[in-house]
Structures are given as C-alpha cells and as structure tokens.
Amino acid sequence: MNADSNTPLLAVNGVTLQYKTPRHLVTATYRVDFSVHQGDRYVILGPSGCGKSTLLKAVGGFMRPVEGDIRIRGRDIVAPGPDRMMVFQEFEQLMPWKTVFQNVLFPMKVTRKFGRAEAKERAEAAIAKVNLAQFRDVYPHMLSGGMKMRVAIARAMALEPDILLMDEPFAALDALTRRTMQQELLSLWEQLRFTVLFVTHSIEEAIIVGSRILVLSPHPGRVRAELDTGSLDYGNIDRPEFGAMSKRIHDLLFANERAKEATA
Ligand code: ADP
Ligand code: MG
DSSP states (O other): OOTTTTSOSEEEEEEEEEEEOSSOEEEEEEEEEEEEOTTOEEEEEOOTTSSHHHHHHHHHTSSOOSEEEEEETTEEOOSOOTTEEEOOOHHHHSOTTSOHHHHHHHHHHHHTOSOHHHHHHHHHHHHHHTTOGGGTTOOGGGSOHHHHHHHHHHHHHTTOOSEEEEESTTTTSOHHHHHHHHHHHHHHHHHHOOOEEEEESOHHHHHHHOSEEEEEOSSSBOEEEEEEOTTOSGGGTTSHHHHHHHHHHHHHHTHHHHHHHHHO
16 A cells, blocks of 8 residues: 555546537536546446446546546546546457457557557567467457457556546347356456446446446436445345345436425
C-alpha cells in the first residue's frame, strides 16, 4: 500500500453529459459522481437509454462533460489515450486475417508507443498472461468465444492501461455462452487484478461481474445508489444473499415507478 492508495484511479465528479442535435438537446447523464479504485470491477448498471454508453465514451475521452469533470490519477481527461482501453465485443474487434500474435501486436504498431522489439516482447508477454501462449499463431476463427475475449484483453493489456472499459460486452450472447464469458473474465481478473469499468443492464450480470455497482436511474441517468457486492458471484447464485442483493437493486431501479403507483 502506498500513501495515496486512497486516491481513486478514476474520479467522475458531477458529470452531466449532453448531445446537441440540430433540433434537440439530449441530457444523457445528470451530475453523476463515482470513483473507481485500483483493482475494482466497477459496474455501471441501469436501464437502456440511461446514459451508460455515454458515460463510458466520456471516460474514454471521446466526449467532454458540459458540467463536472473526469480525472484519471488526478489528471483531467481531455482526449482518448492508451491509459484507458475499450474492450469491444469479441466479434467486433479481432481481425480475422491476423493471428493471435498479430492481433495483439497491432495497436502497439498503430500507437507507436514502443519500438518494434519492445512491442513484440510485450505482445508475447500479454499472450502468456492470458494463458494463450500455445495459440499465438492461430487465427481468431479457430478460437472459442472465451479465448477470443482473452485475446481482446491481452491486446488491451499489452498497452498497460490503467483501466479497461467494457460496454455490454456479452449482451448479444446466448445465456450459456454469456455465463462462460463472465466466468472467464472473473478467473482472468483473479489472476491479473486489472481494473475494469463494466457496463450492463442485467442485474444478475452486475452482481456476478462486479465488486461494486453504480445503479443509475432511467433517462437522464442519475446515481440512485452505489453497492458493494461483497463476495457474491456464481458460487452463491442460488443463495438467499444473492437473491436479496438482486431484489435490493431491482427496488432501486424501479423506485420511481413504485412511488408513482403508491400515489396514484
Ligand atoms: P445506454 O447505453 O444506457 O443505453 P446511451 O448512453 O446510449 O444509453 O444513451 C443515453 C441517451 O442519449 C439516450 O436518450 C440516447 O437516445 C441519447 N443518445 C445517445 N447517443 C446519441 C447521439 N449520438 N445523439 C443524440 N442522442 C444520443
Ligand atoms: Mg449502451
């Protein structure tokens, strides 16, 4: 532990995000506050349209807040950078004509952050870290979904980002594959302890993947609560604690609707 271990890695302070279209001004999030610490599996949970993707875009540096600020290690985020790597859905991001090794090497070539030799070393190391050394010369179509995700993570991690950003990466998958992917992500996290900011609209996925959960209200997204999920994951999905957490989140998400019903 160092002296500034209490300083959050990522601090989002009173962030309002808007889209200006020719006809409308759309407020996507309103005065959102949260902070992410080193090693967190931080989940942003909320209904469709509440501004989750917009928040992630702002953390990525693709959009500036109209109010508030976003800081990484105390520095204001003004542009995209290799300190924040977006991990897209596996099928969107790996180039099918490149091997695992070439895929992992590619962003380092593009960013030119490292010399050729160092980039190659980093690619080898990242591939080994995600336990894919025997598959370095294989093409993506020969890999399982979970392995592709590991390649995607290796590709991001080779640049040594401070934080991985994942926007509903498993949303398009069938339930069983989704579960496998969640497990793969968790076991990789056990091994590497990266920091991840993960967006989902699934309560169950939030509890399984997250160590902390930020619950957002419907459009525009405001913070309803931040919850610590403790040790809840697959091992206790059938236990009452899991069900209780799930209900608590459900109640938070639907708080307004219930208040309206009560006063109707
Ligand atoms: P989520 O990811 O939680 O489903 P989004 O961040 O995608 O929500 O969207 C939040 C709000 O911003 C929605 O009302 C959406 O319609 C609006 N929005 C998203 N992208 C744009 C855009 N490019 N232009 C205008 N409005 C947008
Ligand atoms: Mg979204």
